[in-house]
Amino acid sequence: MSEKHTASDTLVSFRGVQKSYDGESLIVKNLDLDIRKGEFLTMLGPSGSGKTTCLMMLAGFETPTHGEIRLGDKLLNHVPPHKRNIGMVFQNYALFPHMTVAENLAYPLTIRKMSKSEITDRVKKALGMVKLDALANRYPGQMSGGQQQRVALARALVFEPQLVLMDEPLGALDKQLREHMQLEIKHIHENLGITVVYVTHDQGEALTMSDRVAVFKDGIIQQIDAANVLYEKPVNSFVANFIGENNTLHGEVVAVQDQHCTVRLGNGNTVQAAAVCVGKAGEATSMSIRPERVRLNRYAEACENRLQARLAEFIYFGDHVRLRLDVAGQSGFMVKVPAGELDSSWKVGDTLDIGWMARDIRALDASVYTH
Template sequence: MPNISPTEPLVRFTGVQKTYDGQQLVVRDLNLDIQRGEFLSLLGPSGSGKTTTLMMLAGFESPTAGDIFLDGRQITRTPPHKRNFGMVFQNYALFPHMTVAQNVAYPLTVRKVLAADRDTKVKRALEMVQMGGMGNRYPAQMSGGQQQRVALARALVFDPQLVLMDEPLGALDKQLREHMQIELKELHRQLGLTFVYVTHDQSEALTMSDRVAVFNDGAIQQIDVVTELYETPANRFVANFVGDNTIFNGAVTTTNQHKCEVRLPCGTLLYGLNVNGVNTGTAVQACVRPERIVVHTVDAKPCDNSIRAVLNDVIYFGDHLRLRCTLQEQAQATVKIPLSSIAVPQPGQALWLHLPPEHLRVYR
């Protein structure tokens, strides 16, 4: 992770709100610091406020309330062309009648950069995105991945303070999208610029980011480094939205500081982490990552924190197997096991699913 100062953010949102109709807030009371040199992803479902947040930062939308600061200077009403930010859109937004070089040079042209300097900067930007030698082609002659590289070169060519990306890989096929994720991460590492990236794809956010801000209903639910976001979700929404989750519904019977006991409808007792500090008698969801569940055959002595299940089917995922299991009075449970597992259970087999208490997180 880059060397980031915790005290001097590059960008600061303070009390920012946005409404389009004067009634419903699309973004509500947003307080967010973006650190210098970090790769921050804004992650969330459609309508969660992430894209509106990016558009306010870019200057294409104005906050209804609150302020945005850049390097300590208020830019809330500064027009987009005076913010010195690079922008990459999902639809590339390339000019079809211009060559690749002309498209990349466009931000320099409007900034009245001398022709000699323009050519040097365009060549360098195209080489950054592995498009050197293609400056004379037109967008229609290029694949979607190549067009996206051109759009990225155009965003980098004028040495912006900040690069903003609105789902830039959404139109690419899965294999190319995953390849571009790695390239973007490496480019960020090389350049040391600040990247702010909007996506609804949680695996994309986890792959590339230093930190991820998870949005829902116009508010940040959690902002954290990717490992903490995945391993220690702050609430039920984050737990279910980021990564796969296996869920058990029940009610809290006892609490002990940060831990609690949950009784399932079938009578099974489970112990886990009382994330939201819920009280006895509260209906809760006990959540665990599928790869944390340990499978035992039914003839083995069950460990504490185990629940009986019957295996429905085994699904091959290339790098792991997924077991889908039926539980009494619960939704189906998903378990992930490595391909190296010596004895893969068979459909119809009865199992014990052990849920390690340190990985079972209980949410109201």
């Protein structure tokens, strides 16, 4: 983990948590995880990786097969969901269609037996937080998906829980609205100082919103770190390929010295790389390098690693162009070039010099993962 923290900072802890539905295969395997007070933690991973199951165990809708989940110093394993004082936001909103917005927000306060005046105050405050003051008397069916999601968010916050769980809450929204809501949720989190545990399979969303991201695969957290650390320093090939765009080059380790290694590619070229998951000479490795770390032609001259590549395709993105290259006998190697730096004389089939620094390429385990 990137920062030191003490037990008193911890709001939620999972200890040795396992979950099996059939008594044989484990959806979650021996999970140890501390979630800090006030942090925005995202559980990220492909379908079936165990992230939603962890969230459902924390919410109380699933019970661990083994291990303990604590909220503060309270053991949660057998506490029913409505007694956990945890806010929840789902993808499908789960609003009551026969109640107005204000009534939907008042509901969790009514069942907590709050006074009428306090309910009125809290509902007003929560509506202001999600900028829906003017729609208090509308019914969910009279609102857009984005507005309904704001109501769901306000309802999860209205009773001022110390913890809010969000399960793919923006999955049903279009791209522009999603991005807007990501920032809204992030700002609300910052303003209120609550702890948020967020589940998504969208790695862009996770990188944008989170203080830390836990990357799940096969019921195990592969890496948990701040977004920039996950992106720049993935600990294995799964994380490298799942977070952001990534180029993979396969090769064999020739030598390892301290934190660096020399790797021979399939065409006989050798490259210098940061040794992350490699042990000794003779091992296979897959190396990870981000598209924006690769330099072309004259910009490649100062790089420690230089190769030749064949230009296979231009892909236009407006502010930048992606070049698909064939490198060392492998196709599909991508380089991002700002639109202003593109050489108009380049054409498909050209040979380009490419290069990158040794510190920017990470020699990882040999397994191949594609999303």
